[in-house]
Amino acid sequence: MSDHHHDHHHDTAALTKNQSLVMGQLSSANGPLSAYTILDRLREHGFRAPLQVYRALDKLVEFGMVHRLESLNAFVACRQPGCDTHETIAFTICETCGQVAELSDPELADHLKALAAATGFVLKKSTVELRGLCRACGRA
Amino acid sequence: MSDHHHDHHHDTAALTKNQSLVMGQLSSANGPLSAYTILDRLREHGFRAPLQVYRALDKLVEFGMVHRLESLNAFVACRQPGCDTHETIAFTICETCGQVAELSDPELADHLKALAAATGFVLKKSTVELRGLCRACGRA
DNA sequence: TTGGTAATGTTATATGATTACACAATTGCG
DNA sequence: CGCAATTGTGTAATCATATAACATTACCAA
Incomplete structure (x- = not known):
């Protein structure tokens, strides 16, 4: 169906x-x-330099196992059920507790694509990051 | 209606x-x-330190005259007609020519709000940045 | 086995942003 | 006016994020 989805099935064993x-x-x-x-957390495992982390992160993002959060300059493990099949994703980021949740909504993907297309823009990748309060923190 | 929108009307003269x-x-x-x-471009005007820029940017963003692009770690002047009235915005960022356009779509705002609300999330601020090819570059 | 590709290790450096502190300008008000 | 509070400014140091450049090692496939 989609013309460029990931056909990887990297279970943990296949990682370096x-x-x-x-x-x-x-x-x-x-x-x-x-x-x-x-x-810092991997120094005791022999890590010495940032590049060791960034190179691994690049691959993990490429595999679809990790997402980069642009508005935080941080990375989070993918928690979606079918990690390698989902397409467009939005993230909710709680400003109080820092918790991140993924939202996968095909309608949103379509909406964004249509919105972009209306100006002649060819959409390749969407970054949608929503800041606010998660359910638990919103009650406080 | 909204409890924290900008009531500023900062024309250029009011800026420091x-x-x-x-x-x-x-x-x-x-x-x-x-x-x-x-x-770098303002060194000839006496700028010496990053803080001089960041402090000005903070204010300009606060006034709604400038937007920060999270996925680029960069800043862009607001080009929307009613710069201080629009609410949620999406940006298209051309990966070829670097041009940025703003999209202001109330439906998208509603959609995002609803999407978040479905999980009990209280939305404060949306970051929507769309990467791809602008009309001109897409033709190439 | 040999040659290519991917992964790793290490140093240095580029790029982005903030903390801390001192001082000057502006505004508001008695 | 005179004073205080706030806001803006200047400077240095530092923290935080990310990449460049280069050498070496591991692995896979012809």
Whole structure:
């Protein structure tokens, strides 16, 4: 159907050592992490330089296992059920607790595409990041 | 109606010296500029340190005269007709020529709000940045 | 086995943004 | 006016994010 989706099925075993270590940190974190935070946490595993983290992150993002949050300069493990199949995604970012949730809404994707197309713009990639209060923090 | 919209009407005359200089650079640029690019261009006007730029940018963004593009770490002058009245905005960013256009679509705002609300999320601010090819570059 | 590709390690540097502190200009008000 | 509060400015240092350049190692495939 889609002409450029990921046909990867990278389970953890297929990752390289550095990729696994970085993925491990992101998976066990309950929110987004900056590259340098990941670096610090992996120093005891032999990491010495930012590039070790950034290279792993590049691949993990490419595989669709990790998302980059532009408005935070941080990275988060993908929590969607079919991580490698979803297309356009929006993120909600709670300004109080820092928690990030993914929203996958085909209608939104269509809406954005149509909106862009109306001005002759060919849409390649959407960044949608919503700031506010999550359900729990909104009650406070 | 809205409880925190801008009631400012800052015409250029009301800006401070540094704010005017920064605004001048952004207005005359035909695309987004990074804070350090602005700094370099204003050195001949006496600018010496990043903070002079960032402080001016903070105010200009607050006034609604300038937008920050999260995915570029750059800033662009607002080109919308009623710069201080529009609410939610999406940006198209051409990956070839770097040109940025603003889209102001109330339906999109509603859609995002509804999407967030469906998970109990209280939306404060939306970041929507669309990457792709502008009309001119798309023809190539 | 040999040659190419991908991954890694290391140093240095580029780029983006803020903290801390001192001082000057402007505004508001008694 | 005279004074205080606020806002704007200047400067240095530092923190935070990301990439360039180059050498080496691991792995896979002909």
